[in-house]
Every structure is written in structure tokens, then in C-alpha cells.
Amino acid sequence: MIDINTIEQLLEEWMPHEDEGYGLLSEAMRYSVLGGGKRLRAIMLIESFRLFSGDTELERYTACPFACAIECIHGYSLVHDDLPAMDNDEFRRGSLTTHKRYGHAMGILTGDALLNYSVEIIARAGELLEKNKPDYYVDNIRNFMHATSILYANAGAFGMIGGQVLDVEGFGEGAVPDEDMLSKLCELKTSRLFQAALCCGAILAGADKNDVSLLEDIGCKMGLAFQIRDDILDVTASFEETGKDAGSDEKNNKSTFVSVFGIEKAKEKVKELYSEILDMLGKLPGDKNAFKTIFEKLYSI
Amino acid sequence: MIDINTIEQLLEEWMPHEDEGYGLLSEAMRYSVLGGGKRLRAIMLIESFRLFSGDTELERYTACPFACAIECIHGYSLVHDDLPAMDNDEFRRGSLTTHKRYGHAMGILTGDALLNYSVEIIARAGELLEKNKPDYYVDNIRNFMHATSILYANAGAFGMIGGQVLDVEGFGEGAVPDEDMLSKLCELKTSRLFQAALCCGAILAGADKNDVSLLEDIGCKMGLAFQIRDDILDVTASFEETGKDAGSDEKNNKSTFVSVFGIEKAKEKVKELYSEILDMLGKLPGDKNAFKTIFEKLYSI
Numbered sequence: 378m379i380d381i382n383t384i385e386q387l388l389e390e391w392m393p394h395e396d397e398g399y400g401l402l403s404e405a406m407r408y409s410v411l412g413g414g415k416r417l418r419a420i421m422l423i424e425s426f427r428l429f430s431g432d433t434e435l436e437r438y439t440a441c442p443f444a445c446a447i448e449c450i451h452g453y454s455l456v457h458d459d460l461p462a463m464d465n466d467e468f469r470r471g472s473l474t475t476h477k478r479y480g481h482a483m484g485i486l487t488g489d490a491l492l493n494y495s496v497e498i499i500a501r502a503g504e505l506l507e508k509n510k511p512d513y514y515v516d517n518i519r520n521f522m523h524a525t526s527i528l529y530a531n532a533g534a535f536g537m538i539g540g541q542v543l544d545v546e547g548f549g550e551g552a553v554p555d556e557d558m559l560s561k562l563c564e565l566k567t568s569r570l571f572q573a574a575l576c577c578g579a580i581l582a583g584a585d586k587n588d589v590s591l592l593e594d595i596g597c598k599m600g601l602a603f604q605i606r607d608d609i610l611d612v613t614a615s616f617e618e619t620g621k622d623a624g625s626d627e628k629n630n631k632s633t634f635v636s637v638f639g640i641e642k643a644k645e646k647v648k649e650l651y652s653e654i655l656d657m658l659g660k661l662p663g664d665k666n667a668f669k670t671i672f673e674k675l676y677s678i
Numbered sequence: 679m680i681d682i683n684t685i686e687q688l689l690e691e692w693m694p695h696e697d698e699g700y701g702l703l704s705e706a707m708r709y710s711v712l713g714g715g716k717r718l719r720a721i722m723l724i725e726s727f728r729l730f731s732g733d734t735e736l737e738r739y740t741a742c743p744f745a746c747a748i749e750c751i752h753g754y755s756l757v758h759d760d761l762p763a764m765d766n767d768e769f770r771r772g773s774l775t776t777h778k779r780y781g782h783a784m785g786i787l788t789g790d791a792l793l794n795y796s797v798e799i800i801a802r803a804g805e806l807l808e809k810n811k812p813d814y815y816v817d818n819i820r821n822f823m824h825a826t827s828i829l830y831a832n833a834g835a836f837g838m839i840g841g842q843v844l845d846v847e848g849f850g851e852g853a854v855p856d857e858d859m860l861s862k863l864c865e866l867k868t869s870r871l872f873q874a875a876l877c878c879g880a881i882l883a884g885a886d887k888n889d890v891s892l893l894e895d896i897g898c899k900m901g902l903a904f905q906i907r908d909d910i911l912d913v914t915a916s917f918e919e920t921g922k923d924a925g926s927d928e929k930n931n932k933s934t935f936v937s938v939f940g941i942e943k944a945k946e947k948v949k950e951l952y953s954e955i956l957d958m959l960g961k962l963p964g965d966k967n968a969f970k971t972i973f974e975k976l977y978s979i
């Protein structure tokens with residue numbers, strides 16, 4: 378399995394240097410993206426590529442920059458999510474959130490810069506592929522363009538951002554969300570970027586439609602399991618364990634799987650999803666051990 | 679010259695419908711982008727394409743979606759610029775700013791959604807080109823990718839957003855910006871998107887490097903002239919004329935070309951730039967009347 382240090386090195390390679398650019402922007406971008414995290418989306422993207430292709434050159438020019446781009450997208454979404462008008466969080470991963478560290482306006486601009494930078498990485502990777510590997514370029518540019526389309530469709534108004542809007546606007550005054558509503562919210566806010574990671578990796582490796590579609594389903598369930606587990610940790614784990622204030626969902630008066638169903642039912646649901654994911658994984662080609670390791674780590678609660 | 683109604687129709691074609699998606703997000707995206715404006719960047723992009731190509735099919739599949747994408751980028755930058763932590767503006771183009779109308783969190787998310795949507799438009803256009811015009815696709819995908827790279831490089835941390843950071847952070851405590859500092863700020867904040875419009879149009883039409891480079895210089899001077907004129911209007915024009923509060927720069931205690939040099943010198947500078955732009959324009963191929971019309975309208979102060 379690709380290890381987290383390799384992802385950190387890739388990010389080092391693609392992110393701007395601290396002394397480049399204007400004011401503290403590059404520093405704040407690095408602070409927001411390089412400040413730890415499990416790199417789940419980047420790892421999933423590259424491991425999904427590897428299910429369908431062993432071409433390390435193609436991986437280097439396509440899956441690797443896409444993995445960095447998706448970390449930038451994830452990073453920007455956290456920076457904006459933490460803003461005072463959103464969740465108003467002071468800590469993330471044990472450090473000050475970006476706007477607490479660099480100021481409110483810089484929080485907005487750093488998020489914008491990261492989303493924009495994700496596109497810069499992808500476009501630059503496309504140009505490098507053309508320049509350095511012209512024969513690969515011709516064969517793979519269609520998949521490259523399709524993966525770009527899938528990534529931003531999942532990250533945007535009809536994906537992750539749509540979920541954030543539902544989260545902010547709620548489900549109508551006084552409405553207590555039921556399981557379907559919470560699942561829909563989670564599918565958008567969390568699953569969509571997991572789905573993007575899995576599908577982009579596969580598409581870049583030339584996977585066929587059926588396998589991409591199966592990965593989309595896996596990503597959906599993974600996101601759900603991940604979010605339920607996150608909700609459980611929010612009430613049970615301490616600041617030292619999660620790097621953020623315990624009970625911050627409760628503080629923000631948010632409906633979560635735990636607040637609606639209680640911890641026991643939430644835990645059961647995670648186990649159920651985990652077993653469904655393993656079943657689906659069995660239908661895919663390639664060596665799936667990396668994914669099993671990821672899932673085991675993630676869903677051991 | 680392509681008229682503003684054609685641009686509005688293109689935006690209608692590419693923007694999400696009001697009832698699509700989640701909560702009020704599509705409505706807020708449309709409110710932010712379809713709420714008027716001169717469509718300068720879209721017009722410049724398409725007119726720049728037309729200097730080098732008369733291929734209406736290629737224009738439809740490349741320059742037109744890029745024109746919509748750049749309007750989304752411009753739109754998102756205004757929405758975020760108006761936020762309370764930034765310029766804290768209540769009105770734009772005579773209407774409430776997006777966050778005043780839809781709330782603070784929605785202002786942030788609408789801006790994010792628009793930047794993300796600009797990429798969705800471009801990626802979707804690339805896929806449509808491949809599907810509907812496979813022979814064009816092979817010939818033009820390199821230019822398409824290069825234009826994407828140029829667009830987001832100019833819009834991002836080392837372009838427009840970098841300028842917003844300089845604007846927010848200032849030039850060091852107590853520093854009164856001189857002409858060079860103000861020019862740099864304006865080059866980033868305003869010129870870069872003009873440059874992107876002109877260069878992307880030309881690149882998509884297959885223009886050669888020298889012409890693209892000349893357009894880059896023209897865009898730089900246009901942005902400067904535009905910003906100086908905007909600074910002049912900010913102190914001289916009323917709400918009815920500009921759609922925003924008069925003297926808002928002064929209210930925000932901002933250094934502008936007018937506050938630093940006075941109105942007369944600012945006006946002189948605009949005329950000087952206008953004449954330089956016309957000289958450079960003369961060196962380009964094609965029918966330049968459309969550009970002359972744009973410049974005349976813009977720089978008549």
C-alpha cells in the first residue's frame with residue numbers, strides 16, 4: 378500500500394513553496410494542506426488506480442497529481458467549513474484552524490486559492506504529460522478529461538458543496554432529520570469526495586464502466602461509514618484523540634447519526650456497511666489488500 | 679461584435695437551472711452571475727478567439743464555455759470580495775450582495791460553488807467536444823488544456839487571489855503604497871483575469887506565441903486602465919450610476935490611484951494607457967473594431 382509519507386512527498390512536490398507568491402498566502406495554503414491528516418482520499422485514489430494498472434509512469438503523470446488535487450479540494454473545504462459563519466471551529470488536527478491562525482479574510486482567500494490550485498495542478502499535469510510523454514498523452518487524455526469532469530462534479534454544487542448547503546440551511550424549520558435525510562446529507566458532504574477519489578483513480582487507469590460504477594457504490598457506503606464513525610468519535614473521544622474539541626457537533630446543535638439514533642445503533646450501522654463494502658470489493662479485479670487495510674483501520678470502533 | 683445578449687444566452691445555457699440542486703444554491707449562483715454586469719471578460723475572450731479563427735463550431739465548443747467559465751470565476755471573486763471579512767459591501771450593481779441576500783454562510787458556499795462550477799463547465803465542454811466532434815478534439819485538445827492552465831494560473835494564488843491577499847494584508851504597517859505598489863496590486867487583482875480572457879481566446883483559436891504574448895501585455899494595461907477608471911468613478915459617480923455606494927473605497931480606508939495621485943493625474947494615466955493599448959492592438963491580425971469599441975466605451979471618462 379502507498380504509505381502516507383509518499384503522499385506527503387508528492388504534496389511537497391506539487392504545493393507552492395513557502396516563500397513563493399504574495400503575503401502569507403503560500404504559507405497559509407501549506408499550513409492548511411500539509412498540517413497532517415490521514416490522506417485517505419489521496420491514498421484511495423492511487424490505490425484505485427493500482428487495481429487497474431501497474432504503469433508507474435502513467436501513475437506519476439496522472440493519479441499522483443490528481444491525488445494532490447483532491448487533497449487540496451478536501452483542504453479548502455475544511456478551511457471554509459471552519460470559518461465563523463460556518464462551523465466556527467478553533468482547532469483542527471490539534472492546531473489552530475486557518476482563519477484563527479491567519480485571520481478571517483485570509484481563511485476565505487486561502488480556501489479559494491486551494492480550490493483554484495487543485496485545477497492548476499491538474500492542468501499542469503496534463504501539460505507535462507503532453508510534453509514528456511506525447512504517446513501516453515494521446516492514449517490517455519480522454520480519461521484525464523473524464524476524471525477531471527468526475528472530480529469537480531462530485532466536489533461542486535451537485536456534490537460536496539450541495540451537502541454543505543443542506544447542512545447550513547437545514548431541512549426546514551423545526552424538521553428533525555430522519556435516517557434518509559441524514560444519509561442524503563452525508564452522501565453529499567462526505568461520500569462524494571470518496572467516490573471521486575475511487576472513480577478518478579480507476580478512470581485514469583482505464584477501468585471499464587462497470588467497475589467504475591461499482592467503485593462509486595463503494596465510495597458512497599465508505600463515506601457513510603466514515604461519517605457515522607466521525608459522529609461517534611465526536612461524542613466519545615477527547616481532544617487529544619481527534620485534535621478537535623469533543624462534542625463540537627453538540628455545541629453547534631447539529632443533528633448527527635448519534636444524536637438521532639444513539640451510539641449503539643450507529644455502531645451497528647458502521648459494521649453493516651463495512652461488511653457490504655467488503656462484499657463489493659470482492660467483485661473488483663486486482664490486489665485488494667491495500668483497501669482492506671484502509672477499511673480495517675477506519676472502521677475499528 | 680458579440681453582443682451582451684448572446685453572452686447572457688450562453689450563460690443561461692451553461693448555468694444550473696434555478697430548481698436544480700440543493701436548497702437555494704442554484705438560485706444564489708444564478709443571482710450572483712446573471713445579475714447584470716458588462717460581461718467584459720466573456721466578450722474579450724470570444725473576440726480574442728475571433729481575431730485568430732472564424733470557425734464557429736470550434737468557438738461554440740471551446741471559446742463559448744470558457745467565456746462562461748471566466749464569468750463564473752469573476753462572479754465568485756466578487757461574491758467573496760463583498761463578504762463581511764473582506765470589503766463588507768451591501769450592494770453590487772444596484773442589488774443586495776449575495777451574502778446580504780442569502781446569508782453569510784451561503785455567500786461563502788455560493789462563491790465556492792461558482793469557482794468549482796467554472797471547472798465543471800470546462801471539463802464538460804471538453805467531453806462534449808470529444809463526443810460530438812472527435813476530429814476537432816484530437817486537433818484542439820492541447821490548446822484546450824493549455825488554455826485551462828493559463829486561466830487558473832491567472833485566477834489563482836499567483837494571480838488574482840494573490841492580489842486580493844496583498845489588498846487585505848496591505849504593504850506593511852503604515853506603508854503608503856507608491857505607484858509601483860498600486861500597479862502591482864492592480865496587475866494581480868484586475869489585469870490577470872483580463873489577460874486570461876485575451877490569452878485563452880487566442881490560445882483556443884490556435885494563435886502563435888508572439889501574438890498571445892502581445893495580448894498578455896494588452897490585458898495588463900487594460901486592467902490597469904480599468905482599475906484607475908473604477909477608482910475615479912468610486913469618488914465621482916453616484917449610486918445610480920455605479921450600483922454601489924459612492925466613496926466605498928474611502929469608507930474602507932483603501933489606497934487607490936485617486937487617493938494617492940488625485941483625479942487629474944489618474945485621468946491622464948488612463949488616456950496614456952488607452953493610446954498604448956491601441957498601438958499594440960495594431961500589431962495583431964484580424965478585425966480589431968470590436969476591441970476598439972470596447973475600449974472606447976470603457977475609457978471615456
